[in-house]
Amino acid sequence: MKRQVVLAITAVSLAVLLTACKERPRETSPAPAASAPLAAAPAADQWLGQWNGPEGTFLELKGGGGRYEVTIQNLDGPKTFPATASADGIGFERDGVKESLRATNGADTGMKWLADKKRCLTVRLGEGYCRD
Template identity: 40%
Template sequence: MRYLVPALLVPITLTLSACGGGTQTPGSTNAADAMPNEVIDLPVEGNDAIGNESAVANEWTGRWIGVEGTYATIVPDEEVGPGHYRINMKYGLDDTMAGNYSAVAEGDTLTFTRPDGDQVLKRGDGAATGMKYLAEKKDCIVVKTGEGYCRD
């Protein structure tokens, strides 16, 4: 019986590590170096550097949650300057559908390019995402019908 207990702990340990136990490359502080399916906590500070022309985009700074493990984290790109952002996102079920992208505030949108082409983020509600799970949400961003992320 004492050999049975360690054998039972192995699946539990593996299950727990699969639920968010991913790690970043040792010594790395760059979000681009992290595992593509890992939710990365990017700092959400420095918002004061953004001018009035991008006030709507400034409201988007932070973490947005989609469905089935998708997410988008938006932070100001202080290296480039006001009106420029970094987006870390997982936008599909496949781990290759994740990455870090540079975005530019244009009016009340953020534009960026990822492997599937040029994209535009705009404000909306859950209904605008076109996804049943998000339909009742109020504070969302939408890339296109079937792809959106919400805060509430």
């Protein structure tokens, strides 16, 4: 009987210790939605200006502080889109598709005309713009 009591006490003590050591979720207030673009803004602000692609295409980035305007000149003419800074670059919506503008090198654009460039912005593989 004495042994059973000791075992029961040991089992309860272990259960209490394991519960006390269990990681609890942190109680933090969620960050406001506007803080994410502002946190990424300093890096994206360095991209302001014109970036050139092949055959007269270009991307122009205006604005700053997390809010931007992306103008893309392709063979169909220029189109402008509102954009915001995000964790991975600058996000915008084009023709109902969410796009993300990110820093790459020429090879990562997937375009042979830009392969030797060092400072580029890529929307997707096969669509990139660089500065010499």
